[in-house]
Amino acid sequence: MILIYIITLLFIVASAYSILSIHKDLPRYVTATKLLMSIILLVLLLIGYCMPVYIAGIYKIHIFTFFYLIILFLTLLTLYMAVSQWNNDYRSLSAILIPLTAIINVISLFFINSPRHMTIGPDNSIMVIHIVLALLGEVLFFVAFASSVLYIIVSWQLQKKSSMKFINRFPSLTVLSKLTSFSLSRSLFFFTAGIIIGIIMLFQFYGNISSGSPKEILMYVAWGIIFILWLISRSHITSNYYLSIMTIVSFLLLMILFIASNVVITSGFHSFR
Numbered sequence: 001m002i003l004i005y006i007i008t009l010l011f012i013v014a015s016a017y018s019i020l021s022i023h024k025d026l027p028r029y030v031t032a033t034k035l036l037m038s039i040i041l042l043v044l045l046l047i048g049y050c051m052p053v054y055i056a057g058i059y060k061i062h063i064f065t066f067f068y069l070i071i072l073f074l075t076l077l078t079l080y081m082a083v084s085q086w087n088n089d090y091r092s093l094s095a096i097l098i099p100l101t102a103i104i105n106v107i108s109l110f111f112i113n114s115p116r117h118m119t120i121g122p123d124n125s126i127m128v129i130h131i132v133l134a135l136l137g138e139v140l141f142f143v144a145f146a147s148s149v150l151y152i153i154v155s156w157q158l159q160k161k162s163s164m165k166f167i168n169r170f171p172s173l174t175v176l177s178k179l180t181s182f183s184l185s186r187s188l189f190f191f192t193a194g195i196i197i198g199i200i201m202l203f204q205f206y207g208n209i210s211s212g213s214p215k216e217i218l219m220y221v222a223w224g225i226i227f228i229l230w231l232i233s234r235s236h237i238t239s240n241y242y243l244s245i246m247t248i249v250s251f252l253l254l255m256i257l258f259i260a261s262n263v264v265i266t267s268g269f270h271s272f273r
Contacts, residue, residue, distance in 0.1 A: 003047050004112060007071075010040050011102035018095040022170075030091050033098070034082050037075060044072050059120035059128055066135070067108030073139040074101040086179065089171035093179070096146045126204075130197040134219070137191030141226060144183035145251035148244035151176040155241055177240040180247060181233040188230045191223050215261050222258075225250050 014036035021029035047068065053059060078097050082090045120127050154170050171179070198219075199209045229250060232243055 001112070003043055003050075004109070007040060007043055007047070008102075008105055008109065010036055010043070011098070011105050014040065015099040015102045018091075018098045021091045022095045030094075033094055034079070034090075037079055037082075037094075037098070041072075041075050041079060044068075044075060048072065060117055061120065061131070062111075062117045063114050064108060064111045066131075067104065067111060069132070069135050070139055070142075071101060071105050071108065073136060074104070074142070077139065077143060086175075089175055092150065092170045093147070096150050097143070100142070100146060126197060126201045130194050130201060133190050133194030133197060135194075137187045137189075137194055137226070140183045140187035140190060141251060141254075144180050144187060144229075144247050147176050147179040147183060148247040148251075151180065151240065151244040152248070173240065177243075180240070180244065181230075184226060184230045184233055184247070188223075188226050191226055195219065195223055218254075218257055218261055222254050225254065 014033055017029050017033045017036065020026075021033060051065065051068070053061060053065060074097065078094055078101070081087070081093055081097075086093060150170065151173060154173055154176065157170075158173075198216075203209050229243070229247055232238060232246070238246075
């Protein structure tokens with residue numbers, strides 16, 4: 001329990017340093033951000049090692065575990081950006097990804113002791129793969145949302161002709177549009193893989209390819225929206241500005257629906273009882 005609160009504190013400090021790195025052109029703030037995120041990853045892995053999920057052939061996944069996986073994936077992705085093709089823009093990208101991840105971490109604290117869980121027996125352990133792939137798709141959609149928010153902010157600043165010294169600390173609009181397209185394509189890939197695994201699992205154990213549950217329908221709707229956004233990003237039928245707005249609105253709408261479905265619907269194929 002104490003490790004979870006340590007993570008929260010570390011995220012708050014890392015968020016502060018990531019934001020300071022935008023306002024103060026000092027390399028030590030970026031270095032401190034990377035160091036804190038590395039420490040956070042180590043503590044997250046320790047929490048995962050200590051978390052009792054697989055016991056006597058049974059997976060017992062609490063709703064907090066979903067938050068944990070999302071936070072872990074976002075932390076890994078943030079650190080990946082520090083050593084990847086996005087390294088030059090890590091300062092500004094981390095300034096939006098880390099605070100948003102910190103917010104998710106704070107929200108997860110309310111579910112630490114929640115009794116709601118999903119039990120997965122040894123006969124359908126393939127569901128774990130389905131869950132991980134679907135969550136990776138959601139996390140990458142989250143990154144597309146974050147880059148879209150940053151795109152809108154930079155666009156507004158350019159329209160207002162703000163200080164170029166400040167604007168130059170953000171990625172260019174070209175880089176942000178590429179990141180949005182990159183995230184949407186990867187999100188679609190993992191989301192599609194997760195859905196295919198889910199269909200195989202349903203057919204294998206229930207003899208059909210659909211359970212018809214509201215949550216399953218919502219998942220297909222989410223896939224359809226991500227697919228449409230990806231098509232728009234590939235075809236360039238609209239400007240990157242409007243694509244960013246559509247991505248932001250779509251993400252917020254889907255997140256509201258997903259949260260509402262898990263609060264209201266507590267039974268069925270995708271259930272937390």
